[in-house]
Amino acid sequence: MAVNLLDFDLEGLAAYCERLGEKRFRATQLFRWIHQRGAGDFSQMTDLAKSLRDKLAGEAVIQPLPVASEQISADGTTKWLFDVGGGNAVEAVFIPEYGDAGPAQGAVLPPRGAGAEGDRGWASLDRGTLCISSQAGCAVACRFCSTGHQGFSRNLTTGEILAQLWWAEHTLRARLQTSERVISNVVMMGMGEPLQNYAALVPALRVMLDDHGYGLSRRRVTVSTSGVVPMMDRLREDCPVALAVSLHAPTDALRDGLVPLNRKYPIDDLLDACNRYLDAAPRDFITFEYCMLAGVNDSPEDAQALLALLKGRVPCKLNLIPFNPFPASGLVRSPAERVRAFARVLQDGGLVTTIRKTRGDDIAAACGQLAGEVQDRTRVAQRLKRIHVLHPS
Ligand code: SAH
Ligand code: SF4
Numbered sequence: 001m002a003v004n005l006l007d008f009d010l011e012g013l014a015a016y017c018e019r020l021g022e023k024r025f026r027a028t029q030l031f032r033w034i035h036q037r038g039a040g041d042f043s044q045m046t047d048l049a050k051s052l053r054d055k056l057a058g059e060a061v062i063q064p065l066p067v068a069s070e071q072i073s074a075d076g077t078t079k080w081l082f083d084v085g086g087g088n089a090v091e092a093v094f095i096p097e098y099g100d101a102g103p104a105q106g107a108v109l110p111p112r113g114a115g116a117e118g119d120r121g122w123a124s125l126d127r128g129t130l131c132i133s134s135q136a137g138c139a140v141a142c143r144f145c146s147t148g149h150q151g152f153s154r155n156l157t158t159g160e161i162l163a164q165l166w167w168a169e170h171t172l173r174a175r176l177q178t179s180e181r182v183i184s185n186v187v188m189m190g191m192g193e194p195l196q197n198y199a200a201l202v203p204a205l206r207v208m209l210d211d212h213g214y215g216l217s218r219r220r221v222t223v224s225t226s227g228v229v230p231m232m233d234r235l236r237e238d239c240p241v242a243l244a245v246s247l248h249a250p251t252d253a254l255r256d257g258l259v260p261l262n263r264k265y266p267i268d269d270l271l272d273a274c275n276r277y278l279d280a281a282p283r284d285f286i287t288f289e290y291c292m293l294a295g296v297n298d299s300p301e302d303a304q305a306l307l308a309l310l311k312g313r314v315p316c317k318l319n320l321i322p323f324n325p326f327p328a329s330g331l332v333r334s335p336a337e338r339v340r341a342f343a344r345v346l347q348d349g350g351l352v353t354t355i356r357k358t359r360g361d362d363i364a365a366a367c368g369q370l371a372g373e374v375q376d377r378t379r380v381a382q383r384l385k386r387i388h389v390l391h392p393s
Pocket of ligand 2: 138139142145147149190191193225246
């Protein structure tokens with residue numbers, strides 16, 4: 001089987017080049033071609049010796065993920081569905097943010113040149129966040145999460161995690177007709193629990209951070225976890241990046257029923273791990289995510305309990321996420337006024353609290369909806385067969 005060069009961080013690629021009998025610095029050139037310039041083919045790499053290019057072509061590949069579909073929302077949010085084989089698919093979502101001058105609402109990002117309106121949308125693009133997946137399915141099985149309802153299929157490889165970023169960055173650059181970076185932030189908030197795919201995650205994070213790779217700062221790469229405590233400690237040692245923790249409840253009794261992993265790592269242990277993480281973290285706070293479920297965790301008493309739990313315990317910011325409903329959950333989104341009231345209790349108590357804007361509603365790209373279309377494996381397998389599979393060139 002061919003070696004997939006997307007599987008390597010720079011150190012791994014250097015070791016691979018040595019095995020080929022090449023100098024280590026060749027790895028840096030190769031790495032830059034792949035990640036900075038988006039090369040998918042060795043013949044493009046004109047500053048590498050022909051003999052090396054031939055050697056690479058004989059045994060290595062830069063393996064993209066086949067794109068099964070792409071959808072662009074009215075707000076510019078772009079969602080790709082990638083075929084990962086075996087009837088499984090994962091999604092990545094690009095969320096553009098516009099400068100003050102830009103059309104924040106109703107901005108469509110068609111291929112550049114499609115018309116003056118669209119071009120203005122691109123021109124005012126201010127920063128872009130890519131949300132990527134770490135697993136096909138997820139074993140944690142949170143009650144409110146459609147990926148969780150799907151069950152666990154398999155871990156993605158490092159190359160599959162990075163292929164999502166590689167594809168999005170270079171596809172968007174081509175559309176924008178720019179050689180500048182388009183994606184400024186990466187959040188591991190797609191499908192899967194990243195800390196249950198640790199071995200593949202860490203090299204992928206290193207490539208995102210590497211100056212010869214995507215050059216993102218540690219503050220702009222966020223791992224989101226449902227609370228895999230031992231792996232939080234390892235991430236702090238191996239590759240500290242910004243951390244988001246999916247809390248969703250102020251008490252163990254409630255959290256046990258929403259995030260089954262809580263039975264193994266209860267809230268008190270989780271908060272201790274957050275504080276240990278902060279010793280090495282690039283930001284001086286943890287982001288706690290809290291999905292607002294009507295009549296389940298959204299009462300004023302819940303807000304008071306959350307305030308009492310967190311205040312003075314962990315330096316943090318709260319991010320309230322309006323629940324994105326899907327039929328199998330049997331759960332309902334909290335009314336907007338209920339969410340605002342909840343936020344006020346926290347804010348008045350001195351906790352920085354934001355309410356997440358929902359984006360890409362019209363293409364089901366909001367959190368937790370990623371697996372919506374792929375729940376029925378058979379249907380997806382058939383669909384993937386029907387859809388013309390695109391490869392980058
Ligand atoms: N497994 C990790 C990261 C992926 S989920 C984690 O749980 O943190 C990313 C975020 O989306 C988490 O905060 C998760 O709780 C939230 N989420 C999942 N399903 C959701 C839904 N239906 N509506 C709103 N947010 C949801
Ligand atoms: Fe897995 Fe996160 Fe969904 Fe929970 S919320 S099932 S941990 S992807």
